[in-house]
Amino acid sequence: MTVTEGVFFVMAACTVGASLLVVLARNLVHCAIALVFAFFGVAGLFVLLDAEFLAAAQVLLYVGGITILLLFAIMLTSRISAGGLKIMNEQVGIAGVVVFAIVGLLAYANLRGFPDAVAPLTAPDNTASLGKLLLTTYVLPFEVVSLLLLAAMVGAIVLARRDREKD
C-alpha cells in the first residue's frame, strides 16, 4: 500500500465515521461537531485529488459558514433536553433497506464500470485556471449564481424576521 492509498483510507474512514455519527447521534450539537469532521475529511480528499482551491473553499464555506449557521439554528430551536424522545421516525426499517440496496447497486456498478481508470500524471494547474474559466467560459453562470445568493439572502432575512406590526 502506497502513502497515497494510506492517506485516502484514513480520510475515507474519518469521513464515513463522522457522517455516521451525524446521522445517528442523539444530541444535535454532537451531530454538528461530527459534521465538521466529515467536512474536513472531504476537504482532505479534495487535496488528494489535486483540487486545492476547492479544499480551501470547503473549509471556509462549510466548516466556517454552514456549520456555524446550523449551530445557531440548533441553539435557537432546541428544547431544554431531547433525552428520552426518539430521534427517528417510523420509516427507519424501510429506509435502511433502500439505502443498503442503493449502496450495493452503486458499488457494483462502479466496480464493473470503472475497473482500472487511472488518473493522468499531470494534474491540471488549479487555482489560476479555475479563475480564468470562471470569468471567461462560465461568466454567465457565475453572475446568475451571484444573483441566486442575493435572492437567498433577502429571502432568509424576510423569512426569519419577526412581524413587528402584528405584536
Added chain:
Amino acid sequence: MVPLSYYLILSAILFCIGMFGALTRRNAVGILMALELMFNAVNLNFVAFSRYLPQPLLQGQIFAIFVITVAAAEAAVGLAIVLGLYRNFQTINVDEINLMKW
C-alpha cells in the same frame, strides 16, 4: 494512485448515509445536516471524475463550486424556514408539523 472506483464507492456510501438521515430524522435541522452530507458526496464525485479524465479539464471543479454556492443558499433559506416553523409551532419535529396532512 488510488483507483477512481474507490472514490466513487466512498461517495456512494456518503450519499446513502445522508439519504438515510434525510429519510429518518425527525428534527428539521438534522435533515438539513444530512442534506449537506449528500451535497458533499456529489461534490466528491464531480472532483474525482474531473481529476481522472484522460485530458486535464477543470469543468468538474467548476460544477463543484456552483454546488457549494447553491448549498450555502439552501442552508441560509432552510434555516430561516426552520426558525419560522419554530416560531409558529414551537417544534421543529417534521412529523408533528402536520397542518396540511390529508
